[in-house]
Amino acid sequence: MSEDCEITGFSxxxxxxxPNVHKQLCGQLELPSISDVSEEVTLNIDEGIQAMLKTEGPNPKHLKARAGLFKHLKRTLEHRFKNATLQQFGSSQSGLSLQAGDLDLCLQFEGPIPAKALKQINRLLKQHDMEDIVMLARAKVPIIKFKDERTKIPVDISINNTLALHNTELLKRYSACDERIRHLVLAVKHWALRRDIGDAASGSFSSYAWTLLAIQALQRTQPPVAPVLQAGNERTMMEVEGTTYDLTMMEVNEAIPTKKNDQSIGELFIDFIFQYATAWPFQDHVISIRSGDHITRKSKRWKYATPRAEKAVTMEKRTRLGQHSLPVEDPFDLNHDLSRVLRPSGAMDIQEEFLKACLAIASGxxxxxxxxxxxxxxxTPVEEFDLFADLRQKSAVEVATLVKENTTELEALDERLTALIDERKLxxxxxxxLRGTIEETSDLRKELKSIIRGLRPRSKQMDELQKQRDDINQRIGIPLYRINELMKDVYEQLTGEIDVFQVPSLRREEDQFAWFFELQAMHEQATIxxxxxxxxxxxxxxxxxxxRALKENEKEQLKHKTELIESEPMLKDLDLNFSDAMQFDKKAHKLMKxxxxxxxxxxxxxxxxxxxEAWVRISSNPNPRGHARKGNKSGGKKRTKSGSADWKPRNNGPRPEDVQKRAAEGGTLSLSDLDVLLNSGGFKSVTKGQTTAKSTRRQERKKKANARNLTPHRGARSQSKKGRKD
Structure with a gap:
């Protein structure tokens, strides 16, 4: 006897x-009202979300790791693809990302996408030790998923996903409208992630879909917390990847609601759960943040296709879920339903978790x-990784030995790598x-093949003709010209006038006719x-x-081969064919690996x-920056005004007055002294500064006389500028 449910068919x-979905389908589940939720539960949920935002939300360390990873990938990919630009989008850019969220990147190509671009990216990622690399080449937007080896940050790189950049900008503006929008989205994502209904690859809603569900719930609160940013009469139409989209987005300051909603984040989360658990809008409606409210399936022409989730899970064979099972409209690509990734079990899990959360909240x-x-x-929380754990117990000598061994091994490997690269280039x-020479001689080789193809049948035809000729000549034995002469003689004998006295006998005439007919047959064969x-x-x-043409062709090909061998002696023993070129290609491919x-x-x-080297620096510096010695706040030698502990006056060369004095005294001058002397006026400055003893005494006497003369007297007349001596 089967144990399956008679109503639902569930095993x-x-x-x-x-269990809750099963009870609801059987009509045995009574859902509570949101008014049944106590204030204590609301407060606890509010405090729990606030605590979660501090622990699970992006922190500076996490953001720094993401920024470093993006910078590394951007440098790597843009160096490989010169006509491409790597950009961030998604929750990491809109501010709606948890620590466990993906890093969404878009590689935008200017012009045609290179052939096998995903495979080239895959190879680059493997070279940089990325983990869990998965390529989705057949997706609507080609994507490659992987995880960084060091930070363990999951990354998605899509190709020319231009529309996603506009989606990111829209969500970024929603996030800026009200802080509670961001908080609720993060709380919903956290809940979905913990309850295993937040991974599109597993057949559930994507993180982006949960974001739209949360925003839609906030648009339906009374009064609304989230505005409708895509409203307005003026529309912005733009062509993206060959398709025209309505990319209208209001500015944040234009979309502030007239009435303020004062609900806490805890109340908003409870309202979110009850909106979807008790009403379950997917039966007849579509989630649409573009409209600000649910829209009918009929208006979208998104019929609830069969099989539905509750039926699909009971089928023996693995069955694909009917289209538009839990429809969520993309705000820009209006034909894109985000529920198309759902599997029957995933859709059932989503409904079950909503019901379970609703009952849990109502139960306190x-x-x-x-x-x-x-x-x-x-x-499982990741333990803090000690980068120097294995070095802390080693002595300085042991670490130095490791550094030396590492350097030696690295140098040897670099040399080997250089040799491999050179060999591959070779x-x-x-x-x-080889291919170039083959292409250059392709016409010659075609001509050679044509000549060779003609030689054999022609030779065969010649043999047949020769055999036919020789067989006839052997049977006849008389040349054609002689047959003609004999036939002429016999013909004249048979048709000419006959002497009545020499009439041939009947027997002779029969022989002549027979001979003539034989000559006729011989003539026909001789003609052939x-x-x-x-x-x-x-x-x-x-x-x-x-x-002769064959020899000329071979001579020309030999000339090309000789030129090739002169330039590349390694090709001496090879023939000019593509198989040899392919061998070089295969070897180059193996060398690349x-x-x-x-x-x-x-x-x-x-x-x-x-x-x-970092450990050597750390271990050799007992007083790292920021830890000063006792009695000295600067942590080292006393610093002078220049900022250096061992400051000394700067040596600017000899002083001009010292050089002039040395020159006046007849001392020796160096090149630098001469340079200073020339810059300070030359030798005139030396002679100008010299005064004789006699003139010095005269000046001193004059000063004394002037000092004794205390009577008023006229001062020295000033000279005009015109009369003043230079």
Whole structure:
């Protein structure tokens, strides 16, 4: 006897997985009213969300790690693809990201996308030790997912996902309208992530879809917390990737609600849960933040296709969920339903979690119970990693030995890598040269093939003609000209006038007629033999011409090969064919794989070298920056005005007065002294400064006389500028 439910068809395992949905389908579930929620529960949820925002929201350390990872990827990818730009979008840019959120990046190409771009990105990521790389090349927007080895930050890189940049800007503006919008979105994402209904790859809603659900709930509160940013009469139409979209977005200051909603974040989260759990709008409506409220399926022409989730999960074969099961409209791409990624079990999980959270809140459960991890092993906290754990117990000598060994190994690996790169370049060059020569001689080779193709059948035809001619000549034995002469003689004998006295006998005439007929037959065969001979001669001439052309062709090809060998001696023993070129290509491809491995080893050794050198610096500096010695706030020598502990006056060269004095005294002058002397007026400055002893005494006597003369007297007349001596 089957244990499946007669009403729903659920198995016991399915009933255990979705108990509340099963009860609701059976008409046995009575949902509570939001008025039944106590203030204590609301306060606890509010406090829990506030605490979660501090612990799970992005912190400076996390943001710095994301910024560093983005900078590294941007430098790597833009260096590889010269016509591309790497940009951030998604929750990390809109401010709606948790610490566990993805880093969404978009690689925008100017012009055509390079062939196998995803594979090239995949190869680059492997070279840089990224983990869990998954390519989704057949998706609507090609994407590659991976995780950074060091920070463990999950990253999604999409190709030419231009519309997502506009979606990010829209959500960024919503986030700026009211702080509670951002807080509720993060709380909803946290709840969905912990309850395992926030991963599109697993058949549930994506993080972006949960963001739209949260904003829609805030647009439906009374009064609304979130405005409708896509309203207005003036529309902004723009073409993106060949399709025209309505990208209208109001500015934040234009969208402030007239009535203020004073609900706390705890109340808003409870309202979000009850809106979807009790009303379940997906039955007849579509989530649409563009409209500010639910819109009908009929207006979108999004029929609730079968099979529905509750039926699909009971089918024996794995069944795809019907279209538009839990419809969520993209705000710009109005034909895009975000529920298309849902699987039957994922849709059932979403409904079950809404019902479970609603009942838990009404029952007075705390925030920690509501967001209790469905799979706790996935949320194991990452322990702090000590980068120098293995070095702390080692002596300075041991660390120095490790540095030396690392340097030696790195130098050897660098040399090996350089040799491999050179070898690969050589193989590529050989392949290109060989292919180039093959292409240059392609006409010659085609001509050669044509000549060779003609030689064999012509030779066969010549043999046939020769055999036919020789067979006839062997049977007849009389040349054609002699047959003609004999036929003429016999004909004259048979048709000419006959002497009545020499009438041939009947027997003789019969023999002559027989001979004539035989000559006729021989003439026909001899004619064929002659024609065969003439055809043979003509073919022989053609064959000789072909052989001569063949030799000329081979000579020309030999010339090209000689030139190739002179430029590339390694190609001496090779033929001019594509198989040899392919061998070089295969070898270059194999070398590329080895080079990638060696580059990975080089990066590992360089990181290790940096780690060792950092430890040497740290361990050799007992007083790192910021930890001053006792009695000296600066932590070192007393610093002077210049800011240096060992400051000394700057040496600006000899002083001009010292040089002039030395020159006046007849001392020796260096080149620098001469330079100073010339810059300070030359030798005139020396002679100008010299005074004789006699003139000095005269000046002193004059000063004394002037000092004794105390009577008034006229001063020295001043000279005009015109009369003043230079």
């Amino acid at each position: 016991p395992q399915q009933i255990a997985r979705w 459960n705390r925030w920690s119970d509501i967001v209790n991890a469905k799979h706790p092993e996935r949320f 193989n590529i060059r050989m392949s290109k040269r 033999a002659q024609e065969s001979h003439q055809a043979f001669i003509a073919l022989l001439k053609e064959q000789k011409e072909a052989v 080895v080079i990638d491995q060696r580059r990975t080893e080089v990066r590992r050794l360089r990181r290790e070298k940096g780690r060792l």
